[in-house]
Amino acid sequence: MFDFKSVFSFKKTYIPLILSGFFTVLVLQNEYQNIQSAIKFAFDRVKSNREINQLFITYSRTISLQRDRFIEQVYESDVFHGLNFAFEDGTVITNSDIDKHSTFDRRGRAWYVCAKKKKQGEYCVTDVYLDVLTPSRLRHVITFSYPVYEDGKFLGVGVSDINVDALNADTHFMKLEYYRREKPSMDFYVMNITACFFMIFLVLCILRVLFFVLVDKVFTQSRHDLLTGLKRREHFSSDKIDARTKAFCFLDIDHFKSINDTYGHDVGDKAIKSFSDCIRNSIRAEDVVFRWGGEEFLILVRGKKDEKPDVPSMMTRLCEQVEAINIKGVPKFTVSVGFYEYRVGDDVDLCIKNADIALYKAKRSGRNRVIRYDSSLAMDTLG
Numbered sequence: 001m002f003d004f005k006s007v008f009s010f011k012k013t014y015i016p017l018i019l020s021g022f023f024t025v026l027v028l029q030n031e032y033q034n035i036q037s038a039i040k041f042a043f044d045r046v047k048s049n050r051e052i053n054q055l056f057i058t059y060s061r062t063i064s065l066q067r068d069r070f071i072e073q074v075y076e077s078d079v080f081h082g083l084n085f086a087f088e089d090g091t092v093i094t095n096s097d098i099d100k101h102s103t104f105d106r107r108g109r110a111w112y113v114c115a116k117k118k119k120q121g122e123y124c125v126t127d128v129y130l131d132v133l134t135p136s137r138l139r140h141v142i143t144f145s146y147p148v149y150e151d152g153k154f155l156g157v158g159v160s161d162i163n164v165d166a167l168n169a170d171t172h173f174m175k176l177e178y179y180r181r182e183k184p185s186m187d188f189y190v191m192n193i194t195a196c197f198f199m200i201f202l203v204l205c206i207l208r209v210l211f212f213v214l215v216d217k218v219f220t221q222s223r224h225d226l227l228t229g230l231k232r233r234e235h236f237s238s239d240k241i242d243a244r245t246k247a248f249c250f251l252d253i254d255h256f257k258s259i260n261d262t263y264g265h266d267v268g269d270k271a272i273k274s275f276s277d278c279i280r281n282s283i284r285a286e287d288v289v290f291r292w293g294g295e296e297f298l299i300l301v302r303g304k305k306d307e308k309p310d311v312p313s314m315m316t317r318l319c320e321q322v323e324a325i326n327i328k329g330v331p332k333f334t335v336s337v338g339f340y341e342y343r344v345g346d347d348v349d350l351c352i353k354n355a356d357i358a359l360y361k362a363k364r365s366g367r368n369r370v371i372r373y374d375s376s377l378a379m380d381t382l383g
């Protein structure tokens with residue numbers, strides 16, 4: 001049989017669970033902070049880029065000389081490598097060819113369509129991708145596109161690229177995204193493998209607990225009688241009989257066969273159930289009950305080592321409580337009790353036999369009574 005105490009021991013189950021939970025939270029928190037700082041960074045960039053675009057709109061409407069100067073200033077920065085403005089009519093001004101209006105390519109169209117649906121202040125953002133400026137100039141960029149409004153009127157879509165290669169070191173997330181696609185770093189592997197390891201560990205711990213809870217349930221069910229919920233006879237173990245065992249008491253419903261014969265088995269079952277409930281409610285926490293056979297029950301009266309419980313009074317009280325059972329459709333019934341007072345060292349099989357002899361005597365002498373075993377009863381039985 002499983003040793004459930006050891007399975008659910010603090011050391012084996014809860015410490016690994018707590019540890020793995022703790023590390024998972026740490027790793028997730030770290031990842032969360034990276035993401036948060038990256039989002040903030042990206043958002044700040046988009047905001048400043050949008051301001052540049054607003055300026056760009058203004059300049060693009062003024063004379064070409066001023067505009068070119070502005071464009072030069074913007075492109076001195078190595079972070080922003082692209083600054084485009086797409087107009088409603090489908091034309092786009094690019095930094096490389098500022099005076100020429102070219103039409104959207106498919107990618108530009110997608111950005112335009114996405115950004116056009118956004119409100120002022122919102123934006124669309126791409127994944128990191130490889131932008132080919134010339135065959136020798138490859139850059140990893142993220143593109144933001146956003147609607148540009150002037151006095152509440154939609155003018156067109158601003159498109160700005162962030163050069164991921166040029167981002168500085170504290171923008172972990174961008175780097176992470178970038179390396180994830182291109183060149184995973186050692187940090188990335190260590191962090192993610194650690195996270196996976198602890199996640200798997202956590203899941204295994206949870207499964208382990210669930211498994212043993214399930215097994216425990218199945219074992220508990222198999223140990224207990226279905227009708228009464230009490231322990232079954234097969235699970236009585238003489239190994240558990242020790243100095244705290246005070247008495248073996250057999251209880252049996254009187255004339256139970258006639259209840260079955262007169263009212264049917266269903267009513268018989270109800271009587272057994274109500275009897276077992278009555279036993280359960282009247283015994284003490286340390287006592288143990290078994291359904292021994294059909295309508296026969298064994299109570300092991302237990303107590304502290306030197307305690308001497310008054311078994312006859314306990315059993316008489318129980319008999320009175322059984323007599324007082326009042327359930328609609330179930331006839332009144334009584335029980336007989338035979339008990340044997342245990343002494344340390346007694347043979348357990350003999351104790352059971354003696355309690356049974358006492359029960360037999362209770363039946364023979366008129367039922368609805370409590371009989372203590374003594375040696376004269378054994379002679380009586382033999383006789």
Ligand SMILES: Nc1nc2c(ncn2[C@@H]2O[C@H](COP(=O)(O)OP(=O)(O)OP(=O)(O)O)[C@@H](O)[C@H]2O)c(=O)[nH]1
Pocket residue numbers: 227252253254255256257258260264265266267268269272293294295363367
């Ligand atoms: N309804 C029902 N009947 C059961 C169950 N288990 C055993 N029985 C019946 O219980 C009856 C026991 O009858 P007997 O052993 O003759 O004893 P009794 O009629 O109680 O008579 P005394 O014990 O001498 O007072 C039998 O008819 C069994 O079929 C059960 O789970 N449900």
